[in-house]
Amino acid sequence: MREKILYGMGIVAGLWLLRNLYVILLGLPDEALQGAIYRILFFHLPSWFTCFTAYFLAGGASILYLWKKDLKYDTFAVSAVEVGTVFTMVGLVTGMIWARIIWGIWWTWDPRLTWALITYIVYASYLMLRRAVDDPTTRARHSAVLCIFAFASVMITYKAIDWWRTQHPGAVLSFRTGGGTMDPRMESIIYQNWAALMLLTAVLVAIRMRQETMSREIEGMRRFAHAI
Amino acid sequence: MSAVPPEAAINVRQLWKYYGDFPALRNIELNIAPGTCLALLGRNGSGKTTLLRIMAGLMRPQKGDVRIFGNDPRHSAARDAIGLLGHGIGVYDELSAEENLRLFARMYGLANPNEVAAQWLKRTALDHVARSLVREFSRGMRQRLAVARAFLHAPKALLLDEPFTALDDRAIALLQSLLAGALKGGATIIMSTHQLREAMELATHVALLNRGKLLFHGERPVEMIQDPTWLYRTYGEG
Amino acid sequence: MSAVPPEAAINVRQLWKYYGDFPALRNIELNIAPGTCLALLGRNGSGKTTLLRIMAGLMRPQKGDVRIFGNDPRHSAARDAIGLLGHGIGVYDELSAEENLRLFARMYGLANPNEVAAQWLKRTALDHVARSLVREFSRGMRQRLAVARAFLHAPKALLLDEPFTALDDRAIALLQSLLAGALKGGATIIMSTHQLREAMELATHVALLNRGKLLFHGERPVEMIQDPTWLYRTYGEG
Amino acid sequence: MRYLRQTLTIAGKDLRSEIRTKESLNAAVSFAVVILVLFSFAVDPSADQIKEMSGGLLWLVFAFAGALVLNRSFARELGNDCLDALVASPVPSSALFLGKALANFVLLLIVELVALPVFGVLYNMSWARQPLLLAPVLLLATWGMTVIGTIFSALTVNLRLRELMLPMLIYPMMIPVLMAAMRLTTLLVNGEAIPADDQIWFRLLVGFDVIFTSLAVTLVDVVLVG
Amino acid sequence: MRYLRQTLTIAGKDLRSEIRTKESLNAAVSFAVVILVLFSFAVDPSADQIKEMSGGLLWLVFAFAGALVLNRSFARELGNDCLDALVASPVPSSALFLGKALANFVLLLIVELVALPVFGVLYNMSWARQPLLLAPVLLLATWGMTVIGTIFSALTVNLRLRELMLPMLIYPMMIPVLMAAMRLTTLLVNGEAIPADDQIWFRLLVGFDVIFTSLAVTLVDVVLVG
Ligand code: HEM
Numbered sequence A: 001m002r003e004k005i006l007y008g009m010g011i012v013a014g015l016w017l018l019r020n021l022y023v024i025l026l027g028l029p030d031e032a033l034q035g036a037i038y039r040i041l042f043f044h045l046p047s048w049f050t051c052f053t054a055y056f057l058a059g060g061a062s063i064l065y066l067w068k069k070d071l072k073y074d075t076f077a078v079s080a081v082e083v084g085t086v087f088t089m090v091g092l093v094t095g096m097i098w099a100r101i102i103w104g105i106w107w108t109w110d111p112r113l114t115w116a117l118i119t120y121i122v123y124a125s126y127l128m129l130r131r132a133v134d135d136p137t138t139r140a141r142h143s144a145v146l147c148i149f150a151f152a153s154v155m156i157t158y159k160a161i162d163w164w165r166t167q168h169p170g171a172v173l174s175f176r177t178g179g180g181t182m183d184p185r186m187e188s189i190i191y192q193n194w195a196a197l198m199l200l201t202a203v204l205v206a207i208r209m210r211q212e213t214m215s216r217e218i219e220g221m222r223r224f225a226h227a228i
Numbered sequence B, C: 001m002s003a004v005p006p007e008a009a010i011n012v013r014q015l016w017k018y019y020g021d022f023p024a025l026r027n028i029e030l031n032i033a034p035g036t037c038l039a040l041l042g043r044n045g046s047g048k049t050t051l052l053r054i055m056a057g058l059m060r061p062q063k064g065d066v067r068i069f070g071n072d073p074r075h076s077a078a079r080d081a082i083g084l085l086g087h088g089i090g091v092y093d094e095l096s097a098e099e100n101l102r103l104f105a106r107m108y109g110l111a112n113p114n115e116v117a118a119q120w121l122k123r124t125a126l127d128h129v130a131r132s133l134v135r136e137f138s139r140g141m142r143q144r145l146a147v148a149r150a151f152l153h154a155p156k157a158l159l160l161d162e163p164f165t166a167l168d169d170r171a172i173a174l175l176q177s178l179l180a181g182a183l184k185g186g187a188t189i190i191m192s193t194h195q196l197r198e199a200m201e202l203a204t205h206v207a208l209l210n211r212g213k214l215l216f217h218g219e220r221p222v223e224m225i226q227d228p229t230w231l232y233r234t235y236g237e238g
Numbered sequence D, E: 001m002r003y004l005r006q007t008l009t010i011a012g013k014d015l016r017s018e019i020r021t022k023e024s025l026n027a028a029v030s031f032a033v034v035i036l037v038l039f040s041f042a043v044d045p046s047a048d049q050i051k052e053m054s055g056g057l058l059w060l061v062f063a064f065a066g067a068l069v070l071n072r073s074f075a076r077e078l079g080n081d082c083l084d085a086l087v088a089s090p091v092p093s094s095a096l097f098l099g100k101a102l103a104n105f106v107l108l109l110i111v112e113l114v115a116l117p118v119f120g121v122l123y124n125m126s127w128a129r130q131p132l133l134l135a136p137v138l139l140l141a142t143w144g145m146t147v148i149g150t151i152f153s154a155l156t157v158n159l160r161l162r163e164l165m166l167p168m169l170i171y172p173m174m175i176p177v178l179m180a181a182m183r184l185t186t187l188l189v190n191g192e193a194i195p196a197d198d199q200i201w202f203r204l205l206v207g208f209d210v211i212f213t214s215l216a217v218t219l220v221d222v223v224l225v226g
């Protein structure tokens, strides 16, 4: 039953993304300055929002783990971080493609970009720390602490455009600018894409959580068998 | 959640400890009366070290709880009451014997660290090397210093993890006499060990762990004096 | 420089080993006949580990020399003949049991590493976990794998440093039976230990070190079966 | 009061054993010099732009050399299982952390104060033009590095791969402090005033120190005990 | 023949356990990226002079990240006293050394080949203009780093202060290789020809490799056994 719901959610997310893609490619006009390429924004921005949300939830789950000491929170945290890093990568790659076309280079050391990269490294090292600890309980504890620290980099990434003068464009969404900078139709598509990606994230996290729980159970059983 | 028996020095209730999904301790119930010396026995991997570390407050269990004289092991009153002697000696190589003991005396908030340190150096026959760095000590001297460190604050509960391992006959005899002294002074002792013969000289009680379960707890059976493995054969093959 | 007695498996002549200025071994003379099992006894710091490491070719002495079946310990013939079991198990956590044994079989230049590995896995009852990583093994399984690793190349001389430390009764029995088998097969065994009772089950000879000097070497005195500390009391207080 | 005394006892112990052996101090100072030399091959030290990189170079050196000190902090307790003895004592984990952080702070400052003049000589810089402004930058940024280094040293102390994990974890976390310190130090070393735009770096330093110190003090018990 | 087989057995073992866990590879690669980020704060990466520093930056990154790999090399054997088992086996110390060096060499090359394009993208450099000349520089210099790193890893493996001593010892020794590699790489990456004046660097690399390899092979038995 749970399977079916998951697959259903996955299909809905896919169809929704397809429909949004149709609107983005055929329904919206080109942007005045950048031409067709600005459309990458509809995936660039939602990817970042998605990964930030995933990291936020992972941080919350980590706090819950430290409080309740229940491994299911840890399982959630690691699954969310793993899916989050995938979307960070999507955000980085879309950004780099965009930069290549608009600025002519793949990368520049602008604070927003740099912090996005640092965020990626920090969460990658979270995943690496997990592999270095053998005992699942210690692993959960230590990575939860790291996950809480790591969220600082997400916040800095998010605020970077406000704190420094960046080459990267500033805020466009109306909740940050107070409105008026963007066509509401475009903004709505951004939100819709974000929602669809979040749905996809939920599916992926659920799948990952199942795997993680299972492998932990198997490991526990194996240790028990070996302890004889 | 019944009340803690007022007479218990260490009280363990429905204790579960998991490493991941692997249960290292399963529903341990244990009441240790003050003044007893408990030998904690069990095969490799049965959970002895885990149980001692939880009692010492170095780890937290997932379920159940431990009371040291009625307090949580992390409560500072409990920690004042505990003396710990693990596998390592727990003193610093780059400090002198005296400095080490003073340091721990200060950490335990004793009123007169210097006096206590001097006194224990004398008691463990280390006063002639008080100013030498621990790095230069022989194994026996280190072990004695470790004992001094653990006994310094007159702990009411001594937790020892395989204290006789790799010691020679003389060092074992010294440790046994110090432990016997502490026991006479009213301390409660819990020690894990595989060296049954050495443990039986002191133990008033024994507990047997098997794959995380407590199979036996009670006064030392008379059979064990003659034949230390009696317990294993009687209860251990479960 | 007299000739090596032809019958000696291991021959130690006028051996001195210093750590800095501290003499850890003082003028050791020792002839070990093939097929004997020598228990190397001595108090903490008497030099047992140092002597074993020199015999195994892990260290060089300052003076004197050691011959393993007539060769220098660093000669490859000598190293083919030696099996070593120290404190650590000497196998890799991140490889499987099978991979570990094959690796060592290949390092020893055995003709058919895979078969030898399979055979020893069976002999130590590890064949059902041959592909599991050693990291997941329990203490007993690790110890068995370590034994398989040390015995793999059918060494003619086995050097063991405190092999019984921290093992439970079952693991000790297993190790003893494997050692007894090797002894029957003609191997020479030298083991250092503080657990005299366990050692006496196997030992045909004993040697006693005291502060780097060899005080006694000979067949196991009959008195030691009843009373393992007899040797210490008779020769040890020098 | 008792808490303070315990903190100082721990700090005193660490400082005493470090001063006695000078192990990590010597290593860190000489490592700092080595890095300065290596850098001088990578960049042309006589060029003019070196002025714009001075803060950057300096803090890179502090970060790399400092990691040696920070790495030892809890590793020092591993030897004879001293960590167990400490955690089992009545000293609260947070006092343990603060004591160790304090000792590390002093040690890092020593390393920095030695490396600064060496840097000045090798790269021909007069670094002491605005000492009254440089001092708070040094103190704030060093404390930030210390807090991160000490808590992650505790986090990784029992890991099989401590030496690999520690640098991977601490440098990304330290980046905010390092960035701020680099920027401010470059300005100060070159005798420039700090423009309004760059005031944010000061605030960032203070904010970082406050937030991360409170996080570390709150979480250290979980790290050490569970 | 037997010697060669033993060497390859050791190299194979190290590579296999590293490929299985990817511990030091992951750590080294991500450390390399972290250092690239740190450098970007220290030097202005958009400036023109960055071109003149490219080789320098690159080899600093290789040296720092590579040290993580090299450090693990013998440390890997500490866990279960495996080093004793190795040294007691009939594999000669020099085969042991060469096997480990070979494995390290491969691992360092992997790290470098990953770090190069990352560097290219992040610092906007096209590093592959003269691949046929860059390759021998990479190989020669990496082998030099490997030899130094492996022998000092053996030397420090049993020291209490391994983590402190290793970086202090290896970087100064590596300076000749690093200098040569930095200079040559800068030229090659910028698409310049190597002037006659700079040919000497090639010879230095070859000489260094030959001399230090033979020294290390001769001395490793003394280092491991005494
Ligand atoms: C590798 C290069 C890039 C990276 C790492 C990057 C990173 C980010 C990040 C982290 C956000 C976060 C959104 C938020 O929460 O506010 C973002 C948003 C955005 N990016 Fe990029 N970006 C890159 C390239 C570009 C380029 C080249 C452009 C266009 C010229 C661009 C335009 C935008 C816009 C318009 C937003 C939404 C701004 C906002 O509301 O914050 N990005 N980018």
Ligand SMILES: Nc1ncnc2c1ncn2[C@@H]1O[C@H](COP(=O)(O)OP(=O)(O)OP(=O)(O)O)[C@@H](O)[C@H]1O
Pocket (backbone or CB within 6 Å): A134, A135, A136, A227, B019, B024, B042, B043, B044, B045, B046, B047, B048, B049, B050, B051, C138, C139, C166
């Ligand atoms: N850090 C850990 N991570 C995972 N499992 C662990 C850890 N520590 C112990 N275990 C497992 O928990 C079980 C109990 O271990 P413990 O060390 O308490 O046993 P023990 O009775 O002290 O054994 P020994 O006699 O060998 O010292 C063992 O099966 C062990 O494999």
Ligand SMILES: Nc1ncnc2c1ncn2[C@@H]1O[C@H](COP(=O)(O)OP(=O)(O)OP(=O)(O)O)[C@@H](O)[C@H]1O
Pocket (backbone or CB within 6 Å): B138, B139, B166, C019, C022, C024, C042, C043, C044, C045, C046, C047, C048, C049, C050, C051
């Ligand atoms: N690496 C070393 N450096 C300096 N002194 C050492 C070293 N190793 C051993 N010693 C000293 O040499 C003497 C003999 O040590 P060794 O380890 O051989 O004794 P042992 O008989 O094995 O003792 P134990 O029963 O405690 O294992 C001891 O006094 C010890 O302090």
Ligand SMILES: [Mg+2]
Pocket (backbone or CB within 6 Å): B048, B049, B050
């Ligand atoms: Mg134990």
Ligand SMILES: [Mg+2]
Pocket (backbone or CB within 6 Å): C048, C049, C050
């Ligand atoms: Mg020994």
